[in-house]
Amino acid sequence: MTAAETTGTEEAREGFGASPNRTALERFLRHPTAMASTAVLVLLGLVTILAPVIAPGDPMRVNPVARFTAPGAEYFFGTDNLGRDVFRIVVHGGRTSLLVGLVVTVVSVSIATVLGLVSGFFHQVDIVLMRFVDGIMAFPSIVLATAAAAYLGASVSTVILALSFVLIAPSLRVVRGQVLVVRELQMIEAARATGVPTLRIFRRYVLPAVTSPILVQASFIFSAAVLGEAALSFIGVGIGPTDLSWGNALTEARDYIGRAPWIVIFPGLALMITILALNLLGDSLRDILDPRLARRR
Amino acid sequence: MLRYLGKRFLLILPTIFVPLIMVFLLLRLSPGDPAGMMLGDQATADQIAALREQLGLDRPLHVQFLIWLKGIVTLDLGQSIFFREPVMEIIPRYAGVTILLTLVALTLAVLIGVAMGVISALNRNNPIDRGVVTTAVLGISVPEFWFALLLIFLFSVTLRWFPVSGYTPPSAGLIAWGTTIFLPALALGVRQSALMTRMMRSSMLDVLDEPYITTARAQGLPERTVLGRYAMRTASIPVVTVAGLSAGYMLGGVVAIEIIFSLPGLGRLLVEAVARRDYPVVEGGVLTIALVLAVLNLLIDVLYAILDPRIRYK
Amino acid sequence: MKMTDPETTMPAATASQEVMRAEGLSVALPIDGRMVPVVTDVSFGVSRGEAVALVGESGCGKSMTASAIIGLPPRGAQVTGRLIVNGREVLGLSPRQRRKLCGNEIGFIFQEPMTALHPTLRIGRQMTDTICHNLGLSRRAATERAVEILDTVGIPRPRAILQGYVHQLSGGMRQRVMIALALSCEPSLVIADEPTTALDVTIQAQVLDLMERMRKEFDLGMLFITHDLEVVRDFCDRAVVMYSGDVVERGSAAGVTRAPAHPYTRGLIEAVPGETTDRLVPIPGSVPQIGAWPEGCRFAPRCARADAKCRTHPPLDAENPTAVRCWHPLEEIA
Numbered sequence: 011m012t013a014a015e016t017t018g019t020e021e022a023r024e025g026f027g028a029s030p031n032r033t034a035l036e037r038f039l040r041h042p043t044a045m046a047s048t049a050v051l052v053l054l055g056l057v058t059i060l061a062p063v064i065a066p067g068d069p070m071r072v073n074p075v076a077r078f079t080a081p082g083a084e085y086f087f088g089t090d091n092l093g094r095d096v097f098r099i100v101v102h103g104g105r106t107s108l109l110v111g112l113v114v115t116v117v118s119v120s121i122a123t124v125l126g127l128v129s130g131f132f133h134q135v136d137i138v139l140m141r142f143v144d145g146i147m148a149f150p151s152i153v154l155a156t157a158a159a160a161y162l163g164a165s166v167s168t169v170i171l172a173l174s175f176v177l178i179a180p181s182l183r184v185v186r187g188q189v190l191v192v193r194e195l196q197m198i199e200a201a202r203a204t205g206v207p208t209l210r211i212f213r214r215y216v217l218p219a220v221t222s223p224i225l226v227q228a229s230f231i232f233s234a235a236v237l238g239e240a241a242l243s244f245i246g247v248g249i250g251p252t253d254l255s256w257g258n259a260l261t262e263a264r265d266y267i268g269r270a271p272w273i274v275i276f277p278g279l280a281l282m283i284t285i286l287a288l289n290l291l292g293d294s295l296r297d298i299l300d301p302r303l304a305r306r307r
Numbered sequence: 308m309l310r311y312l313g314k315r316f317l318l319i320l321p322t323i324f325v326p327l328i329m330v331f332l333l334l335r336l337s338p339g340d341p342a343g344m345m346l347g348d349q350a351t352a353d354q355i356a357a358l359r360e361q362l363g364l365d366r367p368l369h370v371q372f373l374i375w376l377k378g379i380v381t382l383d384l385g386q387s388i389f390f391r392e393p394v395m396e397i398i399p400r401y402a403g404v405t406i407l408l409t410l411v412a413l414t415l416a417v418l419i420g421v422a423m424g425v426i427s428a429l430n431r432n433n434p435i436d437r438g439v440v441t442t443a444v445l446g447i448s449v450p451e452f453w454f455a456l457l458l459i460f461l462f463s464v465t466l467r468w469f470p471v472s473g474y475t476p477p478s479a480g481l482i483a484w485g486t487t488i489f490l491p492a493l494a495l496g497v498r499q500s501a502l503m504t505r506m507m508r509s510s511m512l513d514v515l516d517e518p519y520i521t522t523a524r525a526q527g528l529p530e531r532t533v534l535g536r537y538a539m540r541t542a543s544i545p546v547v548t549v550a551g552l553s554a555g556y557m558l559g560g561v562v563a564i565e566i567i568f569s570l571p572g573l574g575r576l577l578v579e580a581v582a583r584r585d586y587p588v589v590e591g592g593v594l595t596i597a598l599v600l601a602v603l604n605l606l607i608d609v610l611y612a613i614l615d616p617r618i619r620y621k
Numbered sequence: 622m623k624m625t626d627p628e629t630t631m632p633a634a635t636a637s638q639e640v641m642r643a644e645g646l647s648v649a650l651p652i653d654g655r656m657v658p659v660v661t662d663v664s665f666g667v668s669r670g671e672a673v674a675l676v677g678e679s680g681c682g683k684s685m686t687a688s689a690i691i692g693l694p695p696r697g698a699q700v701t702g703r704l705i706v707n708g709r710e711v712l713g714l715s716p717r718q719r720r721k722l723c724g725n726e727i728g729f730i731f732q733e734p735m736t737a738l739h740p741t742l743r744i745g746r747q748m749t750d751t752i753c754h755n756l757g758l759s760r761r762a763a764t765e766r767a768v769e770i771l772d773t774v775g776i777p778r779p780r781a782i783l784q785g786y787v788h789q790l791s792g793g794m795r796q797r798v799m800i801a802l803a804l805s806c807e808p809s810l811v812i813a814d815e816p817t818t819a820l821d822v823t824i825q826a827q828v829l830d831l832m833e834r835m836r837k838e839f840d841l842g843m844l845f846i847t848h849d850l851e852v853v854r855d856f857c858d859r860a861v862v863m864y865s866g867d868v869v870e871r872g873s874a875a876g877v878t879r880a881p882a883h884p885y886t887r888g889l890i891e892a893v894p895g896e897t898t899d900r901l902v903p904i905p906g907s908v909p910q911i912g913a914w915p916e917g918c919r920f921a922p923r924c925a926r927a928d929a930k931c932r933t934h935p936p937l938d939a940e941n942p943t944a945v946r947c948w949h950p951l952e953e954i955a
Binding site for chain 1: 341
């Protein structure tokens with residue numbers, strides 16, 4: 011304590027200025043669930059990025075001799091009905107699943123943030139957008155995405171487009187709600203009254219206030235996107251049969267569940283662990299960044 | 308009460324029209340010629356032109372919209388390309404299964420969610436509570452189609468308690484119907500029941516701290532009545548209000564579940580229509596799901612008003 | 622307003638007439654894993670037809686004492702001492718037997734009727750639930766009983782009220798319903814926790830008058846939890862003043878409010894601008910936190926009269942109904 015006061019004032023000043031962020035980061039580092047889920051996600055990311063090193067070879071390669079091999083030393087997760095290595099399928103399939111999830115999250119959350127800010131500040135836009143959000147949120151997104159696949163064809167880009175579109179709605183509502191709260195704050199009124207330009211109010215007051223809810227929301231959107239892609243690919247209107255993802259890997263597995271349950275178990279387990287880690291990360295971020303929101307749950 | 312329901316009805320309209328308008332625009336604005344895609348490679352130019360005319364695709368967009376809107380309002384969505392009969396005659400054959408499945412799943416989810424939530428709340432912070440909370444977190448994260456496969460593996464393949472797939476309508480015997488609907492409904496409801504467990508738990512914990520619960524106890528009412536009537540009555544309200552969102556979610560999950568269990572429902576029809584590029588059926592499926600959802604939401608609003616009189620008089 | 626000078630009637634209040642007596646009642650709450658005392662060694666009694674005020678600032682333990690008397694303290698609370706209700710020791714009873722006292726022998730009136738009455742159950746349902754359970758009446762007979770008691774507390778058109786919900790009533794009506802609910806099963810003791818704090822000033826007097834009328838009509842023992850010294854002076858016979866979990870002064874309501882013996886009681890009186898002083902004199906310092914009570918006299922750090930002697934905890938004369946827990950009381954007590 012006294013040491014910090016006597017040594018470099020620069021450090022102390024920096025510490026003071028960055029204190030809200032630093033405490034949030036500190037709380038994050040001390041939050042066991044947050045750290046555990048982050049570790050799991052980093053591990054999953056590394057495994058899929060390093061797929062060609064960890065599980066070299068073509069995951070789609072058929073090997074009729076080795077059909078339905080149980081998990082063991084040669085095939086960690088066994089082989090499927092075509093003799094394909096399930097471990098390789100899981101590791102390589104994760105690339106598509108996580109990549110689609112990431113892209114959808116970035117696209118939908120960015121658009122939702124912009125629209126949410128606009129909606130929160132312009133009443134006319136808000137009325138229209140909110141009816142739209144009501145319509146989208148109540149309606150099953152899988153059905154909309156399925157319909158989209160009918161017209162645009164099943165492909166990675168269709169999935170990204172459709173999921174990004176439907177997942178704008180929940181984030182848009184969160185950002186808009188936060189903006190409505192922030193704009194009523196006295197400091198904003200004061201800033202407006204003294205003639206601070208709108209753009210500066212956005213940057214100085216509104217954006218920082220919506221950052222925390224957006225971060226929390228992004229975790230849940232990521233989780234919803236990964237699940238959505240898997241569900242769409244599973245029913246055959248997702249990324250298409252030539253690509254590989256966890257959802258795709260499960261499509262044919264149903265027919266062989268009695269003979270080779272490992273075909274079902276491992277891709278699904280990978281999927282569930284990913285979704286679980288993202289949900290737990292979202293819950294922990296909510297605890298850390300906004301205790302008031304966490305209690306309302 | 309009537310004014311309240313009128314207001315709710317107006318709020319439900321976007322739920323019907325937003326998805327439909329999006330489907331309308333998707334068909335008209337997507338690259339490529341829908342008529343050509345519907346008919347496939349072998350179609351002649353004349354056939355395509357005839358279908359374009361039949362679908363009204365040769366007219367300007369706003370005229371198409373008005374024709375389409377008239378079709379929606381009169382529930383006339385044209386002919387199915389594949390079945391060669393009116394869409395609105397095909398849909399009812401499939402809608403029943405989907406509606407029943409969703410209702411059973413919703414009921415299961417509410418029952419499981421409320422029961423687990425209450426058990427959890429009454430055992431606050433002891434091992435039972437922690438067990439329920441952990442299970443709920445896992446339940447929220449489990450993909451329902453994967454859960455369905457696990458259920459089949461455990462109960463149908465290994466234990467042989469239920470058929471692996473197929474559907475028996477309730478008219479052929481309630482027990483037979485029950486064995487074909489239970490696993491699908493359980494799989495469809497798993498995430499929602501986990502969500503409702505969490506919601507019920509926190510709602511019950513909030514209500515137990517309310518002064519009127521202390522009043523009920525101070526009046527000498529036995530704990531059974533205090534919890535079962537006084538606390539449950541208000542604690543279950545949030546669960547009812549999210550039931551509409553849950554139903555919406557389930558009507559999406561139904562697609563995969565119907566495929567897995569080979570149930571002849573709307574979801575399967577929809578996916579098959581997508582594969583066949585049978586656009587009128589796709590549109591009909593979306594419209595039906597939107598209507599089912601709207602009716603369900605109105606019913607839930609009525610239930611909400613019965614449970615919470617404060618709403619009725621607002 | 623007062624029937625007789627309570628000072629002279631005091632010795633007549635013998636144990637047989639007492640509906641409730643607390644002896645050395647203490648309450649401890651689990652805070653951060655250890656038991657922290659919040660009420661210590663509280664002793665007083667309430668007799669039939671008598672209104673006793675339990676006075677103090679928020680956090681002094683008066684509401685905690687009340688919740689211990691009806692047997693509904695917060696989770697994990699530890700209640701010790703003796704508690705006699707209608708001649709029976711009740712602290713050792715099972716929770717189920719304890720619950721039977723509620724409603725039947727002790728009625729409770731809460732501070733905020735809006736939140737203390739159920740928001741989504743009809744008022745009739747709440748009243749008949751209570752009456753059916755406690756008096757063993759049929760639904761129909763219970764409804765008649767509810768109508769009768771609502772009529773007694775001055776509610777017009779009681780049958781219509783039974784069909785309604787709490788949010789449809791005015792504040793005064795709500796508190797009348799609350800009183801009716803508390804009286805519905807003919808208790809001998811009624812505990813009222815700040816019954817008028819949430820009401821408009823004009824309604825306050827009506828509700829207090831009603832409670833006084835009920836007390837006389839049904840010969841009720843009443844325990845008033847309050848911080849309002851005017852209520853104590855005008856509507857109560859005796860007063861028990863609490864500070865930081867301690868009873869610091871006990872005596873007739875008139876005596877305590879007119880000529881307080883404890884410096885804290887005088888501080889309370891002087892903090893309210895009124896007839897005796899126009900100046901508002903706040904008590905210096907603030908109420909010590911629960912779990913951080915000073916050794917000895919708990920008021921000493923805020924007391925102008927404190928000296929070295931106050932480092933030991935002053936005793937309270939257990940035999941005498943009029944007593945003060947102070948080494949340097951403001952007046953000599955006879």
